[in-house]
Amino acid sequence: MERNMIEIVEAKTKKQMLDFVKFPLKLYRKNKNYVPSLTQDEINITNPKKNLSLGTSEVKCFLAYKDGKLAGRICGIICHHSNEKNNEKAIRFSRIDMINDIEVTKALLKAVEDYGREKGLEFIQGPWGFDDADREGMLTHGFDEFSSYATAYSFPYYHEHLEKIGGYEKESEWLEYRLDPENTDPRFEKVAEMLQNRGYTDLTKKYTPSQVVKKYAKGFFECYNKAYADLDNFIPVDEKREKSIISTFATLINRKYFSVITNKEGKVVAFGVGLPYVGDAIRKARGNLILAVPGILKAKSNPRKVELALIGVDPEYRNTGVHALVATKFIQNAKKDKLDDIFLDPTLTTNLKMLNTWQGMAKTLRCKRQSYRKYLNK
Numbered sequence: 001m002e003r004n005m006i007e008i009v010e011a012k013t014k015k016q017m018l019d020f021v022k023f024p025l026k027l028y029r030k031n032k033n034y035v036p037s038l039t040q041d042e043i044n045i046t047n048p049k050k051n052l053s054l055g056t057s058e059v060k061c062f063l064a065y066k067d068g069k070l071a072g073r074i075c076g077i078i079c080h081h082s083n084e085k086n087n088e089k090a091i092r093f094s095r096i097d098m099i100n101d102i103e104v105t106k107a108l109l110k111a112v113e114d115y116g117r118e119k120g121l122e123f124i125q126g127p128w129g130f131d132d133a134d135r136e137g138m139l140t141h142g143f144d145e146f147s148s149y150a151t152a153y154s155f156p157y158y159h160e161h162l163e164k165i166g167g168y169e170k171e172s173e174w175l176e177y178r179l180d181p182e183n184t185d186p187r188f189e190k191v192a193e194m195l196q197n198r199g200y201t202d203l204t205k206k207y208t209p210s211q212v213v214k215k216y217a218k219g220f221f222e223c224y225n226k227a228y229a230d231l232d233n234f235i236p237v238d239e240k241r242e243k244s245i246i247s248t249f250a251t252l253i254n255r256k257y258f259s260v261i262t263n264k265e266g267k268v269v270a271f272g273v274g275l276p277y278v279g280d281a282i283r284k285a286r287g288n289l290i291l292a293v294p295g296i297l298k299a300k301s302n303p304r305k306v307e308l309a310l311i312g313v314d315p316e317y318r319n320t321g322v323h324a325l326v327a328t329k330f331i332q333n334a335k336k337d338k339l340d341d342i343f344l345d346p347t348l349t350t351n352l353k354m355l356n357t358w359q360g361m362a363k364t365l366r367c368k369r370q371s372y373r374k375y376l377n378k
Helices: 014-027 080-086 104-117 156-164 186-195 209-227 237-251 280-285 289-301 323-337 352-357
Strands: 006-010 057-066 067-078 090-098 123-126 138-142 169-184 257-263 269-278 306-312 341-344 361-375
Touching: 006 104, 006 289, 014 067, 014 090, 057 090, 057 104, 057 352, 067 080, 067 104, 080 090, 090 104, 104 123, 104 306, 138 156, 138 169, 138 237, 156 209, 186 323, 209 257, 209 306, 237 289, 257 323, 269 323, 280 289, 306 323
Parallel strands: 090 123, 306 341
Antiparallel strands: 006 057, 057 067, 067 090, 123 361, 138 361, 169 341, 169 361, 257 269, 269 306
8 A cells, every 4th residue: 555645435334433433532532631522422423313403414424544544534514504594505524633644634624625516515614513502613722721512622733734724714713711700790790680670580590490491492492593693604493403402401401500581571581501511521431421421410410610601692682781690690609619610612703792791700711713614616
């Protein structure tokens, strides 16, 4: 075999998909900041019976071999729902991992580019997943910070390769902040008290998280879809995905860091979801959910780190200050629990409403990540 030969193979068999899922575990085996995806989820991303996103998307997974040894992986996603919504012809690349060899990176991206050209698409963008519950963006700053379950870690050479390969330009950017609940604006509590007097209610003070999910899931997701509608490449959550998201995250919710706000008419107008940090448990279990369960349950019952995964306000209520009800609860409980860490999951730089929500709290930048775009006819 010719030395330095790179071969790209579409992952179709069960063995190939297992290699696709396990490759990053080997690549990051000595890295303490990497948190894998759950093997049980990733192994089924091409299975329409398991991956509900395949009703509106299609996907191909590719493996790269250098001199016969596995050297990288990538998948290409065509999200028809997003393309129709945005009147675009795009293919997304996702789940990109590779050794530090730019030729391997080029070959992986070319596989997805060619897939897009075959489908008559005009540009490639990524890393983007199937939807907004999937991991998005490539790390560009904060390589010494731990990842959350919602984010993909990457070595510095990942983005260096993208910036050296011709045609790939910066697209979207996300910021991640560490918050300091001990140094907050006292006006948060005053605004929250005023809103309570006006009939705004945090349902989690009356109901358990499971009761809230059961009674108000429809209103929650309606508010969610409105709150995020204008963000880059946002895909509304449909009824099928609602059930999947609920089953994934409902068991992780700790009542202290979960808020669903209604107005006096009972309409859901705002929400906040803080999740106990389970990255340590998942990393220790190497992506095996069953092995991770004890650590996950321990983190849920006694959280030491909390990641603020979601916070949103119905556009009609953005000027009411209703986000103060969510922020105040998080702040008060973070102080009571004396958390070791509280941090925001990635927030788009275009999501000014979200970033402004935490203006009254001292924060420091943890990480940055971004996506890239390349036009296929260039």
